[in-house]
Amino acid sequence: MNSVLLGCEACSFGYDGRPVLSCLDFFVEEGDRLCVVGENGSGKSTLLKGLLSLVPPSGGRVIKNPCLTAGDIGYLPQETPLQKDFPATVFEVVLSGRQNRRGFAPFYTKADRAAVEETLLMLGLGEMKQSCFRELSGGQRRRTLLARSLCAAGKILLLDEPASGLDPIIQAGLYEVLKRINAELRITIIMVSHDIEGVLRFTAEDKSASVNRGGKVLHLAGKQLFFGSAENYRESEAGKMFLGAHRHCEP
Numbered sequence: 268m269n270s271v272l273l274g275c276e277a278c279s280f281g282y283d284g285r286p287v288l289s290c291l292d293f294f295v296e297e298g299d300r301l302c303v304v305g306e307n308g309s310g311k312s313t314l315l316k317g318l319l320s321l322v323p324p325s326g327g328r329v330i331k332n333p334c335l336t337a338g339d340i341g342y343l344p345q346e347t348p349l350q351k352d353f354p355a356t357v358f359e360v361v362l363s364g365r366q367n368r369r370g371f372a373p374f375y376t377k378a379d380r381a382a383v384e385e386t387l388l389m390l391g392l393g394e395m396k397q398s399c400f401r402e403l404s405g406g407q408r409r410r411t412l413l414a415r416s417l418c419a420a421g422k423i424l425l426l427d428e429p430a431s432g433l434d435p436i437i438q439a440g441l442y443e444v445l446k447r448i449n450a451e452l453r454i455t456i457i458m459v460s461h462d463i464e465g466v467l468r469f470t471a472e473d474k475s476a477s478v479n480r481g482g483k484v485l486h487l488a489g490k491q492l493f494f495g496s497a498e499n500y501r502e503s504e505a506g507k508m509f510l511g512a513h514r515h516c517e518p
């Protein structure tokens with residue numbers, strides 16, 4: 268039996284008394300892959316911040332399994348100009364993700380370094396671990412920051428547009444890596460995306476994994492329009508509208 272890790276119950280969020288999101292009722296269980304979709308400004312990033320307790324709910328409540336500690340949650344925010352300028356190597360940037368799992372220990376341990384090595388290999392970054400982060404391409408930088416958030420995540424990863432700005436081939440590789448992380452490490456993933464190909468790849472059923480299943484979709488438009496399986500989403504009014512509109516926009 269899976270257990271609920273994170274979710275919302277009759278929840279709303281806003282800024283300075285201005286409502287941004289309302290009527291949120293959803294949950295993720297251990298091992299889930301949830302894709303949060305919606306147009307720009309529909310409240311996707313606000314929801315991630317709410318789940319991370321960076322924005323308090325203005326109504327209802329955020330459900331957080333008591334077994335979750337700060338060291339269990341990894342977060343990849345949208346890329347900011349500041350992130351491009353880390354004066355550190357790829358290895359050091361990824362290692363810094365272990366910081367919140369160190370507790371009171373003053374130094375990184377052998378286990379921390381081993382976890383970083385393993386994650387770099389998994390994301391195809393092994394050969395560039397001594398490269399300077401700010402000299403990387405956009406795709407390599409995004410993968411390095413993903414590796415960092417993965418090293419920070421014991422149980423759950425929150426990703427805000429992880430593939431934005433990447434070329435289509437690198438994007439496709441990224442979604443496959445995310446599915447492997449989910450299937451092999453049983454890390455629960457909540458991913459914000461407005462990229463239709465990404466949504467379909469990320470939520471498609473994983474036939475190779477014995478315990479895994481298809482992903483779920485949460486569609487936002489200032490409120491919750493849909494929450495359920497990706498399969499049901501494709502047949503829903505909200506799904507047809509979103510998938511249809513975005514397919515239309517593809518080159």
Ligand code: ADP
Nearest residue numbers: 282283287305306307308309310311312313314
């Ligand atoms: P999305 O991620 O779907 O593009 P956001 O959650 O970023 O949407 O934004 C939803 C709404 O909340 C927008 O109208 C945005 O202007 C507003 N908003 C986002 N962050 C803040 C903030 N820190 N202070 C005030 N308003 C904000």
